[in-house]
Amino acid sequence: MVGEVIAATFLSEYQRVAEKLSARYPSVDIEPIIRLFVIFGEFVDTKGITETICEDQDDNKFIECAIAGQCKLIISGDKHLLSMEDHV
Numbered sequence: 001m002v003g004e005v006i007a008a009t010f011l012s013e014y015q016r017v018a019e020k021l022s023a024r025y026p027s028v029d030i031e032p033i034i035r036l037f038v039i040f041g042e043f044v045d046t047k048g049i050t051e052t053i054c055e056d057q058d059d060n061k062f063i064e065c066a067i068a069g070q071c072k073l074i075i076s077g078d079k080h081l082l083s084m085e086d087h088v
Contacts, residue, residue: 006037006042006043006044006065007046007065009046010037014030015034017030044069045068046061046064046065046068049064049068051067053084054081054084063084
């Protein structure tokens with residue numbers, strides 16, 4: 001399994017989305033997936049990296065993390081991040 005590059009701020013975002021999905025799909029438990037991110041993820045420090053290129057300013061943290069982790073791609077279902085495919 002390839003580890004996901006994550007910043008500490010992601011965990012609160014993942015938790016927020018998990019709660020939203022749990023309300024919509026009560027039979028799905030996303031907590032084990034979040035635990036896998038914590039166990040296998042590579043945490044990176046995004047201090048000093050500031051990007052403001054995403055339409056949704058809250059999503060810039062994902063761009064910053066990708067830069068800090070020297071990632072080649074971001075996997076997301078977020079419409080704002082998906083619309084940025086031309087910025088690669």
